[in-house]
Amino acid sequence: HLEHKAAETIMIDFAGKKLRYTDLASGEVVECQVFIAVLPHSGLIFCMAVPSQRTADLADCLNAMLLYYGGVTLIILCDNLRTAVTRPDKYEPLFTDMCYQLSEHYGTTFSATRPAKPRDKAMVERSVNIVYNHIYGPLRNQVFHSLKELNAGIAACLEKLNNRRYKGSSYSRRQLFDNQERPLLRPLPSSPFTLKRAIQATVQRNYHIQLSEDHRYYSVPYGYVGKKVKVLYDNKTLEVYYDHTCIALHHRSSLTSAYITHPDHMPSNHRYALQAGGFTKEELLTRAGRVGPQTALAVEHMFSGSIYPEQNYKACHGLLMLQKTYGPARLENACARALTGSRINYTLIKNILRSGLDKQLPLPVATPLPQHDNIRGAAAYQ
Structure with missing residues (x-):
């Protein structure tokens, strides 16, 4: 006799007999496969028909199953289905990508029975026979004209089965589940699982991987250049994995450019080049004000000297970068000297600093000659 902990395991299987x-x-x-699941503690059964046992249909079954139960268990136990297990093993089976993706999405774990050991999931084997009697039997003489109609018939019989009292007891599967298992289930995420497609890619020298399906390039951290990575994507997101670790996540959109680059993925020199191309007038004036009032006034003059201020963004940035070579005090003095002229630009201030004119005393201001009897005025030449 096995004791099953509440909300610990869901056992799943496909029935041997088909519905149509x-x-x-x-x-x-049209014949359909029948997916069956059971919570072994309460015995609550889930059942639905699908076109096949292929990966996409199995993913739909698991989504519908967890929605029916309203929560997630710690373990999902299956036998060695080809769409779930790629390498059967008594101790360490290898599962398909779909199983690993679904496990991460719902926060659960897949486990597989030992090969050729159906007793490892005896509860779901027993549930298959119960489904034959209480669902297949009542539906055997009914004719359905679509998969949707067939699943509606299954759902009606399933509710009767789960609300039927256990033989010799006062409670049903549904009552036992509501009282003992439902409160212990982990909550469902906000959206159902979506199966992602998987490809292998090599990180190019520009630290991007190519997704040929939409002719776009997505960045990864530049340290992975030349590495082979695994890419999982659907219609909304793209994830890049290296050695089972997610190294990049992007949102897909048909409106974005061909290159989707995250600044954190760039080396420092590329990030600097990106920042230099994205200045605003307000940002440059703020930086100039930190150097000093003369520098701020010089930048203002450079903006006012152009019909399109954007043309001077790079020149203003270059002017402010001169403080790294000459220091903010010398830059402030050079701007003050340049302001005495009629035109201010980056080259003028750079030449003042290079030649050391900012260190010289300011030129004396010419004072007018005093009035004197021996000096003829302008009236003498009329």
């Missing part, structure tokens, strides 16, 4: 519906347009009888 008849297509109205063609009259074809």
Whole structure:
């Protein structure tokens, strides 16, 4: 006898027998796979029909199952399905990418039974037989014309089954689940799991990987140049993994440019070049004010001397960068000397600093000659 802890494990399986519906347009009888899950503590069963056991259909089943239960368990136990397990092993099975993605999304863990050991998931094996009796049986004489109609019929029978009292007891699967398991389940995320496509890519010398599907390039930290990485993406996001660690995350959009680059992924010299191309007038004036009032006035003059102030952004930035070579005090003096002239630009101030004119005393201001009887005025030449 095995004791199962509440909200610890969900056991899943596909039934051996199939259900079917008849297509109205063609009259074809379409057979469907039947997915079955059970919470072994309460015995609450989930069941739905899907077109196949392929990866996308299995992902839809797991989404619907967790939504039905209203929460997540610690473990999802399956047998060695080809769409779930890529390498069966008694101690360390290897799962498919879909299982690892779903585990991360819902915060759960996949586990697999030992190969050829159905007793490891005896509860779901027993649940398959219960489904045969209480769902397959009542539906055997009904004709459905779509997969949606078939699942509606399954859902109606499933509710009766889960609300039926256990033999010799006063409670049902549903009552036992509501009282003992539902409060212990982990909460569901805000959105259902979306299966991501996976590719291998090599990080190019410009620290971007190419997604040929939309002809766009996405950045990764520049230290991974030349490395082979795994890329998982859907219609909304793109994730880049190296050695099972996520190194980059991007939002996909058809409106973005061909290169989607995160500044933190860039080396310092590239980040500086990006910043130099993205200045605003207010930012440059603020930086000039930190140097001194003469520098701020010089930058103001440079902006006013152009019809389009944006043309002088780079020159103003270059002027402010002179303080790294000559210091803010000398830059302030050079700007003060330049302001005595009629035109101010980056080259003028740079030449003042290079030649040391900022260190010289200011030129004396010419004073007018005093009035004197021996000096003829302008009236003498009329």
